[in-house]
Every structure is written in structure tokens, then in C-alpha cells.
Amino acid sequence: KASESLTETEMVVSTHANSLERLEDECKRAMKAEDRGREKWLESKSKLAALISEIEALQELIQDTRRTSEPLLNKVSAAAGYELALGAAMSDEMNFPRQVTGEESGWVDFQKTYYVKDLPEDIKNFTHFVEHPKELSRRLKNIGIVDPKDGARLQLKLSDGQSLVSKEGDLWRWDGFVRRSSDISSETALKLKNANRLKKLHQLKEEVRKSVIAEQDRHQLLEKKSKKTVALRDSTKREYINLEKQFTNLKLS
Secondary structure: OHHHHHHHHHHHHHHHHHHHHHHHHHHHHHHHHHHHHHHHHHHHHHHHHHHHHHHHHHHHHHHHOOOOOOEHHHHOEEOOOOHHHHHHHHOOHHHOEEOOOOOOOOEOOOOOOOOOOOOHHHOOEHHHOEEOOHHHHHHHHOEEEOOHHHHHHHHOOOOOOOEEEOOOOOEEEOOOOEEOHHHOOOHHHHHHHHHHHHHHHHHHHHHHHHHHHHHHHHHHHHHHHHHHHHHHHHHHHHHHHHHHHHHHHHHHO
16 A cells, blocks of 8 residues: 555656646746737837827927917928928918908908919819918919929919929929029928928827737736746645655655
């Protein structure tokens, strides 16, 4: 009987030794997975923090460069890639506010109805590329967007008050004035670019925020699994140590 008990105990010890070895491997894998999950979570948190910092910096920059409390520019949004063109066409005029009396610098809504001639050769006017308030409609309908190579040729066909611009910022006006993109220095274009960038950053921030939450949840699951595996390994290790002691005592008895 003593021999049978010794054999049984030895088998149990061997089983626990195998289980313990397997659990050690599982612990290593679980802890590595937890570490990777933590790294991804921290990376996403870092990315979110960087985005928030850039958003705050851009907001401060836009705020600092405003000339008036309510510039018309705040109501304007150019399609991505058209900021330079709009800046070239409108210069800094959009930095001034809407106002009614005309006693101060700004935009007066003085004409409810008006007639605008079509631009030559069915050129698209700027209302197709800019979200804008009604004060700018008349002006924008007189501005066409063209390829730089066509500007000089089409300039000859412009009616009074019309102008052409390229996406790069070149300007051709009805009265013969030409300004190349290399000579443009428009605060408006910079503001429009910053506004578009700010809009994209806010969208990206929400995407990254969701990613942070998802990575955090994933890490918590991995952490929970790792702790559970470690706890199981530790309890198996204690049982193994106790069984080894029993086995040793049986051999000595």
C-alpha cells in the first residue's frame, strides 16, 4: 500500500509539474500580450494628446490674428486645396465684419438683386468651391478658377469686375492686372488653411478618442486574463510544492 501511495503521489506530482510548465508558458504569453496592449493604448493616448495640443495651438493662432470681433471670414469655408486661390482673389477683405450703415470698414448688404455676367468659356465661378454668406455671393460669382496656363488667354475675355485665379494663387483681373503666386502674401489664405486643418483635426481627434477607448478596453481584458493566468500558475505552484513535500516524506518513511 505504501508503494502504491508513493506511485500515485509521484504521478500527481508529475502531472502538476507538467501543468506548471504549461502555465509558465501561458503566463509569459499573457504578460507579453498585456505589455503590447499597454503600449498600443499609451501610443493612442499620446497621439490624442498631440492632436489636442495642435488643435489648441491652431485655435490660439486663429484667435490671435483676428482683426475684428466678427470677421466675415468666420463664415467662409474653402474646399481643401482652394485656400490660396480664395486668398489671392479676396486678399484680406474677408477679415472685416458684416455691418449695415457703411460708416465703418466692412461689408454692406446694399443690393438685394443683381446681374452677373457669365465667365468666359463656361469657367466655374468660386461659389462652387466656397461655403459663404450672402454678402460674398456677387463677388465670388465674378471670380473663376482656371489652370495657370490658361489665365493669360482667358483674361482678355473678362468683363468688367471679373477676375481669374489658379489653385496655386495666380491672379488675372479684368483691368489687366496680373499677380503671380510667388508674390502673394495673404493672411486670409493662411487663415483658411488653418481653418480647414482645424476641421480635419477635430474629426481625427474623435476617431483617435474612440481608438483610445477601444485600446484601453482591450488592454483591461488582456490585463485581467494575465492576472487570472498568473493566479492559476501561483496556486498550481503551491500545490506542486506541497505535493513534492508529501512525495519526499513518503520516500523517507
